[in-house]
Amino acid sequence: GQNIDQPTEMTATEGAIVQINCTYQTSGFNGLFWYQQHAGEAPTFLSYNVLDGLEEKGRFSSFLSRSKGYSYLLLKELQMKDSASYLCAVRDDLSGGSYIPTFGRGTSLIVHP
């Protein structure tokens, strides 16, 4: 089984930088995903980490430390449209090579002017 923890809500100012943390406990870690979900819409993929370190993609970066069971999503130059829920999802490796994803509760980010 897995236990994924992320803050429920965060607020930030337009143009600023915000870091959303995610901690997890899993028996067969095989990758961590971040998804963005606007209210009333489906989640969309942001990033994937399987090795330790930082992955950068435009304004968004994601970091992973497998030994600490920790990841963060970094959003730079915040825009109003970044107001959304950010979901951390961890993939478990079942026997036989099948991978089962588990999502956290999500962090609701509110960006204000």
Place this chain on the structure above:
Amino acid sequence: EAGVAQSPRYKIIEKRQSVAFWCNPISGHATLYWYQQILGQGPKLLIQFQNNGVVDDSQLPKDRFSAERLKGVDSTLKIQPAKLEDSAVYLCASSISGTGIYNEQFFGPGTRLTVL
């Protein structure tokens, strides 16, 4: 490239009634997922298919929920009978494979179910 299609988009039923949801994944995607997302929570995996076989259904309430993917393409999720606590958005997602080292999931728009 067409995305994941789901229908209906909205459904309102009374408790103890039955309901079915349909999902058509992205062409060529072997892995299909059904999630339940209750308001304010993250998606909870109900069942995962690899082609037409079940990979995991450990969180599917099998006394009332069933799902099938007979030809390894489309899938249906059924609830019979529905309870009030089944009110949620049911999301379908697909990925190229569930066994590779990287499988980004593409989500459909979801079906919002209200049980009265």
